[in-house]
Amino acid sequence: MAGAAALGLATSASAADYYVDAAAGSDANAGTSPAAAWKTLAKVNAKTFAAGDRILLHTDQTWVEQLKPKGSGVEGNPITIGNYGGGERKPVVDGRNVAGGGAGGAAVSLVNQSYWTISGLEVVNDNGTDNVVGSNRVGILVNNTSGTLKRGITITGNYVHDVNGCFNCNGANGQTNGGISVVADTMNGLGNGASSWKDVLITDNVVQDVGRTGINFDDYSTGFLFYFVSQDALSKNVSITHNRLKDIDSDGIILRGSKENLIEHNVIDGAGSVTASGSQPGTVGMFVAKTTNTLMQFNEVSGVQTHVVDGHGYDVDLFAVNTIVQHNYSHDNEGGFILLMGGLGSGSDATVRYNLSVNDGFAGDKGIVSLSSGLLNGSKIYNNTIYIKPGLNAPPIAQQGWSGDNNNSWWFRNNVVVNHGTGTWAFPRGSGTTIANNLIYGNHTAGEPADPQKITADPQMLAPSDDAPSGIGNVAGYGVAPTSPAVGTGALIPGNGGRDYFGRPVPSTAPPTRGFHEAQ
Template identity: 30%
Template sequence: MSTPAPRRRVPHRPTPRAATFLLALATAVLPTATAATAATTATVATTATATPATTTETRPRPTTTETRPRPTTTHYLDCTSGNDTSNGTSVRTPWRTLAKASTAYRPGDRLLLKRGTTCTGTLAPTGNGTPTSPIRLDAYGTGAKPHIEGAGARAALLLRNSQGWEIRNLDLSNTGPAPTPEQRRAGLLVLLTDFGVGRHYVVGHVDVHDVNGSDHKDPDPSGGILFVVQGDRTPTRFDGIRIEDSTVKHVDRTGIGTMSTWGRRTAYPDGPGTSFEPLTGVRIQRNDVRDVGGDAIVTHNADGARVEHNYVNGFNMRSAGYNAGVWSWNSDNVLTQYNEVTGGHGTRDSEAFDIDGGNTDNVFQYNYSHDNEGGFLLVCNGAGMTSKGNKVRHNISINDRNTEAPYGVVAVVCGPTTDTQVHHNTIVTKHPHTRMVSNNGQTGTTFRNNVFVGAPTPTGSPTVDTLSTFSGNLYLNTAQPRDPYAVNADPLFSVPAPATPGDVRLKPGSPARGAGTPEADGVTRDYFGNRIPNPPHLGAYQGR
């Protein structure tokens, strides 16, 4: 009997109906499948009725681009023991000269100068950092801050057309032979020329001293720490300047300043350049400025700058021009507060604070001015310019003076301003032969809620102003017959002859208590931090 041949096994092939079922099942189980995937499944299932399916699965390769941060480099400079043939990238192989270190740096790089050393000449590095990855210039080692002596160069430290820099813990000087009339010098000069917008600059714990530059004010000045915009082709400005915790001593001409050649606008129709490019993000804070030939701290072409918690002692010491302690030019919304200014020399301006040309909505508050030869406050708009909406409030002036007409402790001179408000200040002087308020024919200033105390002499300190508005001020040893709500009485200070801010606190029973009118300016605290009552007191003190 023969053995039957084994049956050939035929693979199962789904029918069209089964294919439809499989497609529905795939859609239910994999709801996120794409239409293309479902269509492919249907095609495979349908064609399986004719021939066996042979498919090749292709998985997409991941396409990822990994961005690795660029390695940063720290360079070292030792002007005593370094070697320019070294790589400069470790404390054991530092560079030696400023020329070698004046090279290009990249974001995140550092250049560190050895403490206890002195370099002579100019350090002029280049390169652009960013706000998040700045280039840092700092010190390493122990001992005194590294010193750069410019020896009469344009600057000891010069940054030209660079941005994104942080500079800390340096000692800069720049003393050369007696300068010619055009020989400008600076300690630190940051210069942008036809650059566009330069962003992020920090100067901290930098000491600048002994700079004997020429008597140039602007737009190309001499001085200590300077941020300057020049050029006339590409609109250029700074955005983000922070100068803090630094000292400036015995420099000519400007202590700390910003200047620009892009100042033309409606408020300054004859200004330089073809447009107004304001400097923004400017902060000048907690600095000590002493023995300055001209202006101590000045902001030009700024919008929204803050100048606060600075100490100034000695300005206009050598300049032949007009200077002030802290002031702005062609600037808007500048807040000047918590500064102490003293030691102003001379009577050509020389006031502690100055509302000058082209200023709009600037505020001077919570400042202390004392013993300045030029006085406390200057209101001086430039010819053909508009200066409006500025406020001087909650300040204290003790023993300021200006004995040269047409000035006084407060001087309203130059061109007229619009809506300048001077209120809740205490102004007291012991010096004879000075006017309390003086005006040479200008208008636009209102004085109210102030305390004016003149010198305790037979003639006192006269108020010579027949144009400004006076309303509700207290007067002692001075008078203003044009004030319809004048309080002519002793304010009863806690110390009859004040020498410090605390001395102008009011005793109980003072006629200045509760005699003021409220101000709709949103200010709730006085110079001392006291809450302002309603009605307020006259003057800067508002305590109980």
Template identity: 30%
Template sequence: AARRGVHIVADNAGVVKDVAVEGLYIHDVNGTNKRKDNGGIIFRTNGNKTPSRFEGLTIARNLIWKVDRSAIAGVSYHAMRTRWNPSLRVVIRDNHVEDIGGDGIVPWATDGALVEHNIAKGCNKRSQTYNAGIWPWSTDNTLMRLNRASFTRTTMDGQGFDSDYNSRNTIIEYNLSHDNEGGFLLICTPGKRNQAENLGNQGTIARYNISRNDRTRTFHAGGAAERTQVYGNAIYIGPGLDVQLVLIADWSGWPKGLEFRDNLFHSEGTARYGHEISRAKDGTYGLGPGWGPAEGVVFSGNSYEGNHVDKPEDKAPSKAPKALKESDWNWPGPQLDPAKPEKFASYIKAHRAWMVRLMERQHGVKLK
């Protein structure tokens, strides 16, 4: 059965203003893994009679542990473009979600959502289907920054982060992704679609992130995403890992305009590059050299350290970040036992500071 810790619903209510869901401990929600709209905190807009949305929704400082299927997720009648009525001023901040059946944090039908300083650990543990850590769907102008996604399970997606379809201008910056079975970042949209309802994936920017020991594939560009920029990221592939660092794949279409510039690709294992030539039932891909039918794939000014197979042509001088020394990391940073919620407030404060310091060290910037 569908079960939810908190269910926030704007049901044919017009504009619902200034809702806050803060400081909760939500755990052991035994929902169904067959539906995304249940689990920890679900926010829903239904406007089949009166178009409805939130203007001001804050989900902050919540500890969510052992819930199925989604930790924090939106659902909306207004997600497709023929009914588009996005919620505004949505902020998802300072939450820790752990041991999640499916997705971690997924805003739907929003414009200008801010997703920052969240930790998603151990997502996609039980659903046995496609899920990821932190990702928007059917959104415009989402900013995801200073989040940490780790130990996402399986290769059915299984990435820490995702820029998904029916979305424009998603920015993914200063995030930390590590030890995710499916990789760091998925960027996807089907090529064949009803374009009145689904405008695809346009203008994704992934910049200044860190990926450490993500498995299977680091960057997975699936389908007909357009105008994607990936720059200034620091990618670390650990000893013994064999990873498709860039995988370009078919989803009834191929990417158009995909630029990788000034990234650090630091491989102590094996890093591979290429396009899909086969796909298995577990969501993994066979890789062939080159970019297949994809158009406008450009590599410029990246730094390639260690072992790289079918390395792309890249002649520009590099402005990529420099590799951190092990002493720079202070790894693995602050940790939380989710069975001890009384430690949550001090943990979130310490984790915020640790993340900012790590990003400042890696990228040589000063962050607020």
């Protein structure tokens, strides 16, 4: 592992490195050199560390015990957990013997601490039981129950796998257990906002074969009860980036209770493989709720399964305000591409633009775009491309769980829909609806919207495939030729973000190309 200076970390005169060697160490040692390494994590957990300290576990070794060190760093000078030894395998922290229940049950645990970096570990936590109905289990859990603001948590470069988390949990919300979880608990259940986080970064981790959730951030202290959000109580500056998730029992990424958030460059391959009677049955690839000012971009989600509800790649859920979903790739998700959750007077201003959906909604009972339980006021769905291969009964748009009567403002503009399937359309009704400048080609099924600027000619896709390619960079074939009727015929939309899916500039003073590819 590189030195602190090479990592760009500030150091202090009193900071020290502490080494842990399960094979050659001894807890009687000082721990401050490889030759005098400690042996157990229990020895680590007994010490209170200070700013700039590093806890280094030897590669190619395993500890079947919990890692729960104490202390806090300071801004610019965190305490770091990392590795040394240069082996092929990261050090393994195995929490199989950690007791579950409540908000515990984690292999790696921090409680009420600030300015920590957790890096370079392999973490597992499977106690060998059927725990779908059982006790909380987490790979890496960072919790704030202090009644104060905590800051500066970075979780990076870890491999977290094989965590048998619960759905119906004893003393915990099932959505908070699984691979990596950062939580701010309420104070006595009152939701007074005192326990919150600022500056949380979860990046460059691999999370695989975990339940219930892959990566979770949750601030429960954002308002009294569930149906209220205090903006002043929200956590702030949460980033979940460059993570790879595979085969998650339920939701891939959850972010709730924060403002000024970034979710980007994540890949989710498979979610929603498990459900349990009596638990919240819905699964999505990634969703935000009780958030303000969130940017969700450059992600790929595929293989999400439906259990009763949902099954979409992306979800802007209850009480989410000013959410931008752009430049994402969604394919082969059973429920659909995106769910926008209205109702309860919640949320507003969801912008969904320059995304690609291929062969989503294949179960045929959800919408590729689902407007669920009401409409988010100010929703703008524009310049997306949707491709549906033959044989699918995927509804391009569906309004579900409500009457469809709506006077809130929302758009569906400049989209390209190539529909070779048989799914029908269902749009909300009301004066707030704007449907304009879309290109809809292929099968014109029941409910297809009227659009005075609609084009029904072949969009001349470059090389579309009925089999969606994996990899967010392998989708150029769904773009359009320069001679396409989509080129230069879209509605000019102010504040369009300035770029298409591929990074090509979008005109700011002239009509753009319809769909996710700016072909001019």
